[in-house]
Amino acid sequence: MLGFRLSAQKPPAATRVTDGVVTRYEHVFEVDPLLMTDHVPQQELPNWEIHRIVDSRWEHLAWMHDHWAASRLSGEELLRELDEEEGPG
Amino acid sequence: MQVVLPTGNVIRVGHGGQKTRSSSSGYQLKELFMGHQGTLGITTEATLELVKRPEAEFSAFWSYRSYEEAWKATADFARSGYATIAGVVLFDEEKVAYLRRDDEAYIPQPDWAKAVVAVAMYGNADEVRPGAKEMMRIGKATGGAYLGDEISHADWAARHDRYATPLHGRVRTTGQVVPMSWHCEDASILYSKLPEVREQWHRIADRIIERYGIFDDWGMFAYTNGPYKPWADYLAEIDIGIWEQELDEESWQGFVEAKRYIARVSIESGGSISACHGSCRAGEVDLVPLELGGAYEVMKTIKRALDPNNIMNPGKYLLDSAYETEGRTEEA
Numbered sequence: 001m002l003g004f005r006l007s008a009q010k011p012p013a014a015t016r017v018t019d020g021v022v023t024r025y026e027h028v029f030e031v032d033p034l035l036m037t038d039h040v041p042q043q044e045l046p047n048w049e050i051h052r053i054v055d056s057r058w059e060h061l062a063w064m065h066d067h068w069a070a071s072r073l074s075g076e077e078l079l080r081e082l083d084e085e086e087g088p089g
Numbered sequence: 090m091q092v093v094l095p096t097g098n099v100i101r102v103g104h105g106g107q108k109t110r111s112s113s114s115g116y117q118l119k120e121l122f123m124g125h126q127g128t129l130g131i132t133t134e135a136t137l138e139l140v141k142r143p144e145a146e147f148s149a150f151w152s153y154r155s156y157e158e159a160w161k162a163t164a165d166f167a168r169s170g171y172a173t174i175a176g177v178v179l180f181d182e183e184k185v186a187y188l189r190r191d192d193e194a195y196i197p198q199p200d201w202a203k204a205v206v207a208v209a210m211y212g213n214a215d216e217v218r219p220g221a222k223e224m225m226r227i228g229k230a231t232g233g234a235y236l237g238d239e240i241s242h243a244d245w246a247a248r249h250d251r252y253a254t255p256l257h258g259r260v261r262t263t264g265q266v267v268p269m270s271w272h273c274e275d276a277s278i279l280y281s282k283l284p285e286v287r288e289q290w291h292r293i294a295d296r297i298i299e300r301y302g303i304f305d306d307w308g309m310f311a312y313t314n315g316p317y318k319p320w321a322d323y324l325a326e327i328d329i330g331i332w333e334q335e336l337d338e339e340s341w342q343g344f345v346e347a348k349r350y351i352a353r354v355s356i357e358s359g360g361s362i363s364a365c366h367g368s369c370r371a372g373e374v375d376l377v378p379l380e381l382g383g384a385y386e387v388m389k390t391i392k393r394a395l396d397p398n399n400i401m402n403p404g405k406y407l408l409d410s411a412y413e414t415e416g417r418t419e420e421a
Contacts, residue, residue: 018189021190028193058243061247078218079225079235082225
């Protein structure tokens with residue numbers, strides 16, 4: 001039986017997004033490691049740690065919203081309604 | 090509120106009785122004991138008003154091609170007349186550029202997106218929904234591009250927890266990441282003056298960045314000042330990063346001088362040094378007498394009357410001067 005293997009937790013290679021930003025997972029961004037060499041060395045994170053941080057972040061944001069109101073309105077839905085009412089322009 | 094005065098007397102301030110919110114009886118002293126920075130007494134009891142959690146929330150973020158477009162759109166949102174508008178927030182070009190460094194909501198935005206406006210509404214769903222639809226119409230009409238529900242919902246929530254995030258800035262010459270602390274210079278600025286104040290503030294920030302190399306300009310926000318009354322004056326802030334490990338006496342004095350200039354620009358534009366943080370930190374505090382004029386003398390009279398021995402937070406707000414006679418401080 002295979003247990004936890006650190007080698008399988010290595011994040012995929014980075015793809016450049018902008019001059020100073022790279023990405024390894026969709027919607028997850030990292031400061032370009034080349035900008036973190038002189039004063040603040042970048043930490044290496046295993047996959048599970050990256051996913052834990054992202055998931056926790058979403059959970060935290062939902063918790064924040066829950067404090068302010070019982071429901072959230074969708075701007076996209078309202079924009080669709082407006083477009084339909086205004087017709088093809 | 091129940092307040093213990095420096096003389097040991099215990100008083101109750103507020104509007105009339107303990108639980109009423111409105112009263113026209115006597116001087117309105119409650120405000121005197123809010124924001125006094127510990128100079129007038131100690132609050133030992135407070136009665137708070139609880140507000141029911143709203144049924145619905147609406148938050149929408151729009152990007153614009155320039156600060157000027159976004160600034161004009163801000164006025165259209167804020168003056169739309171909807172009572173459910175909790176606030177409108179304007180992000181300037183430097184703020185959006187700063188957020189593009191490492192903020193997941195702004196990194197994917199197209200290059201032409203230079204400034205952002207956010208609108209938030211709260212209330213019962215059948216009140217908020219028609220207003221929200223009007224906000225979407227205004228956003229479209231003013232040339233804004235809606236950032237989508239995911240970013241609009243998530244970034245509105247995230248606006249409230251940035252205080253807890255580790256802060257870092259960039260060295261201008263190399264672009265390298267360095268640990269920096271966040272200094273928010275907040276002021277109360279009239280809507281019509283925001284563009285010129287913005288230009289002057291960024292020039293001041295630019296000068297200390299160029300001269301000392303340990304500061305960073307993190308851009309400006311302008312928030313409507315009155316919740317549910319989003320017009321006229323704005324809480325404008327410029328966020329400046331400081332690489333404190335490299336801070337020495339000379340660069341600290343340079344920063345304090347920059348804060349004086351920032352405060353002076355606010356006053357000369359017809360605004361106030363601070364919308365919410367108070368104006369008692371090094372640099373800005375020197376200009377409080379200039380902003381308040383004769384009212385500063387009244388402040389000193391009140392301070393002397395309530396705290397005759399100057400025991401409450403002495404030195405704060407330069408109020409030691411309330412005890413000076415012919416240039417010398419009176420012995421307590």
